[in-house]
Amino acid sequence: MPPSTLDDWLQGPLEQSMEQSAEDAWSTAESVSGRPGLEQQDRPGQADGPGDGASPSTGRSDLTQQTGRSGRPVFRRELHGLRALALMLVAVYHIWLGRVSGGVDVFLFLSAFFLTGTFVRRLDAGRPLAVPRYWLHTFKRLLPPAAVTILATLAATWWLLPSSFWPTIMQQAAASALYVQNALLVLLEVDYRARDAGAASPLQHFWSLSVQGQAFIVWPLLFLLVVPLARSGKRFRRPLLVIFAVIAAASLTWSIISTQTQQPIAYFDTAARMWEFSAGAMLAVMLPRIDHITGARRPEHDQPPALRTGRALLGWAGIAALLACGVLVDVSGQFPGWIAIWPLAAAGAVVVAGHSGRAWGVDRLLSSRPAAFLGDISYALYLVHWPILVLWLSTSGQERAGLLDGLAVLAGSILLAWLLTRAVDAPVRRSRWLEAKPWRALTAVAASVTLVLAASGGWWLTLTASAPERPEVSANPAVATDEVSVETSHVIRPFGWQLGSQWPDLPERCGGPWAPSSPFRHVNCQQLLPADAAASETIVVVGSSHARQFIPALIPYAEERGAQIVNLTMDGCEFLPGTERWPYCDGYDEYALSYIDAVGPATVLTTSTRTSPDSTAEVMPEGTANAVQLLLDRGIDVIAVRDTPRWEADQYECAEQVIDAGGSPADADLACGAEVEQKLAATDPAAPLAGLTGQGPSDAPAADAAQVILVDLTEQVCPDGRCSPVLGDTYVYLDDNHLTRLFVESVLEPALREELGVLN
Known part of the structure; x- marks a missing residue:
């Protein structure tokens, strides 16, 4: 051969x-x-x-x-x-x-x-x-x-x-x-x-x-x-x-x-x-x-x-x-x-x-x-x-x-x-x-x-050239953001191909004094300001993607104060230290708590309740009160945000099909929406958290004690007792349980800023 x-x-x-x-x-x-x-x-x-x-x-x-x-x-x-x-x-x-x-x-x-x-x-x-x-x-x-x-x-x-x-x-x-x-x-x-x-x-x-x-x-x-x-x-x-x-x-x-x-x-x-x-x-x-x-x-x-x-x-x-x-x-x-x-x-x-x-x-x-x-x-x-x-x-x-x-x-x-x-x-x-x-x-x-x-x-490239990938918030929407339009002539945003830009990402990877000492699986640490910035204070967001979705509403507040925002969320895992977790979330609570101890933030934002897609079984998860108390005892203010409705079907897709067929947002509401009592509990299950206070040093003034700010945005997400997939000219949801960034920025930001006024 x-x-x-x-x-x-x-x-x-x-x-x-x-x-x-x-x-x-x-x-x-x-x-x-x-x-x-x-x-x-x-x-x-x-x-x-x-x-x-x-x-x-x-x-x-x-x-x-x-x-x-x-x-x-x-x-x-x-x-x-x-x-x-x-x-x-x-x-x-x-x-x-x-x-x-x-x-x-x-x-x-x-x-x-x-x-x-x-x-x-x-x-x-x-x-x-x-x-x-x-x-x-x-x-x-x-x-x-x-x-x-x-x-x-x-x-x-x-x-x-x-x-x-x-x-x-x-x-x-x-x-x-x-x-x-x-x-x-x-x-x-x-x-x-x-x-x-x-x-x-x-x-x-x-x-x-x-x-x-x-x-x-x-x-x-x-x-x-x-x-x-x-x-x-x-x-x-x-x-x-x-x-x-x-x-x-x-x-x-x-x-x-x-x-x-x-x-x-x-x-x-x-x-x-x-x-x-x-x-x-x-x-x-x-x-x-x-x-x-x-x-x-x-x-x-x-x-x-x-x-x-x-x-x-x-x-x-x-x-x-x-x-x-x-x-x-x-x-x-x-x-x-x-x-x-x-x-x-x-x-x-x-x-x-x-x-x-x-x-x-x-x-x-x-x-x-x-x-x-x-x-x-x-x-x-x-x-x-x-x-x-x-x-x-x-x-x-x-x-x-x-x-x-x-x-x-x-x-x-x-x-x-x-x-x-x-x-x-x-x-x-x-x-x-x-x-x-x-x-x-x-x-x-x-x-x-x-x-x-x-x-x-x-x-x-043709799509992105014809419209910005991330739509800007309109100062004067064609329809009020707490109304459901009966007309079909309005342009409703974000467009479907823009949904990838609707996730609440922060512009910087964690670095400088905000860099974690070690990585943790499925945690993508992000921050608002560059690593060499001089921040007046730090706000850390922990918990699941439902805590993360409120970050766009927090950014203007942080920018006014010169504060750094750190996203330390882990999708699918709430912040519940001291509780038994399923294997995917095992170790996240300890990791987040050790990071908080290292960074020393002034404020932590997390969710305080958990909703369900197929019932009104909204609950405050076991271990939430303990998690909040651990933060308060460290002198950290806690922003506890009530969860938003979850759905059995993709709300964006459902509404999009109705509107693409020539229907109005009102038609999409009839086909896809629900009364608020079908999605949330009658009262906020996390209301007992309002009585919690930080222990702190015994000689510290009571006015300086860390506090819990309960934030309930139900009226903005479900105005007049109705949870609709489209409000004004904006899609509320990007899937079956997450809010679009555009809706959070345009509708929830003013309400959250008002709730946080007590921290000034």
Whole structure:
């Protein structure tokens, strides 16, 4: 075998059959544009190289094709049909059941199976691995149809979806084109501030393509570890198995642990999914030996396979198991842990069963022309079915499709997938011009990514150029801020795409004398003044995001006094020292108290009650009085703010839908609002805190004792006993429980300033 060269690594020879040498779970048999397999067989002048196929008795196999009577490679149509079945499971479960089907796991499994076959064939035949050429070839085929889908989804988003959805979908468009969508979804999931956590995005399904894309980058590099063995004529399959087994063990262990502790994150985590890739790779390496031992044959062989009845039964058992996954048991909350072994074992059974030689074998069904057609358009169908479904549900206002409209969504998806395959996928896939030179494939890849990034980024720049990202507070609003307008002509702010700027961030990272001695998880310490500023006093805000939301109303008061504001809140965790906390909040109270002792603020702001979205169970949390007393005893004034209403549904989204449909704020109030007695207790549960005073030194004047200022802004948030999503020309809420910064600045700031007058 000749030594490897730089050209071998970068490019390698032009493949005689591109489909055979670079398979993945989305490859087609080209039956959309021709009969499966015949195009390759009838190509004049094509030689049968040693890597194109071999009899099971030789110990070699090309894993996706085996040799027929003519010596020509033959496509394994039953695996092509398995793609179709897995995709239909994904679509059906998405459209009607809302459960995990295991179909995506099968695609990951098949991806590794085919990819491993590609490189084992190259090692067997003594051909260079040509890893960069493989990357270009693979992404040249996958990205153009994906880019067309993403661009069409962006256009449909602009046309059909409210503007509050736009920023998330722009982000996901770029992430999808760069194959990091799963990482973005993880960030959205763990980011407490993220509206909707990316749920119901028409591009959310790109997470699995991102996992596959990341694996397509990393997995070929593993074969470099056994190249020296292959070049010296030594056996390399067993070392490959060891490598894959180690990855599988580590990934499965992590997957089980992560699924138990953080399942929403684990679901999108590439590391928690790599064991599924390893399983497909191990089967690919072992299959030639399994086929040899069990007497496997293809339909084109002169002899029938051994164990025909057993193969037929094994194939049907695999299909039955795959169909049952998610139907018999709702396993959605258990993926991708050990439960994913179920669909992978089912798919593995179909692969091992192969050609059964029985007329009633499942391979006959999976090799049929309807299955081949669905297999051909499977990639495009996966791309388009989810955006069509989400856009339909969003515009129709349904949570789940019914029988008839679900069938219409499925039929429309199949038609659109066929068009996408014919117009984009198949021409790019078969283009010998694109494949002839690496720079041409690279241009196709770069053009696909650039178009998506330009469309999403250009759209965002157009929006921000037409209006400021953070709207200014109007001194003379068109409608009084305590009224609900019955007119539809007013511009209501903030616009949906501006919601990202509505979180109450402070401009500076904590520094100088206000820098914490050590960081704490999920605490993003911010401050109002620069680190070198000379502040007259310090105001620290502690507790959850519901304390943080009042910071914009506090800023003018602090600026007048030359005071520093420090945001030390931790989303989801109130300030309740001395109480038993759930693991996420454990240690926060001690951390905040130690920071307060180090900084010595004059005032601390926190919330004094906790509301509930589905009842009037507003309470003063246990430990609140103790927390306030601890601060008072340190000579610190406490601003205890009553909590604001929480809702079962997103108030911005609810009101936006009404107003975008031509309704008025009054119509939005009827559709989304509620009476104050439905959201809050009749009286402030924190009223007993008013009697607390600081102990302080015994000789200190009573007038200098620290005090509690109870702040109840209910009348401003819910004027005249009605909690509305829009007051004046301003949206009150940015989600289901947080106030918009614009509302806090324009409506709550004057009221809070008046309440704090006693501190002057």
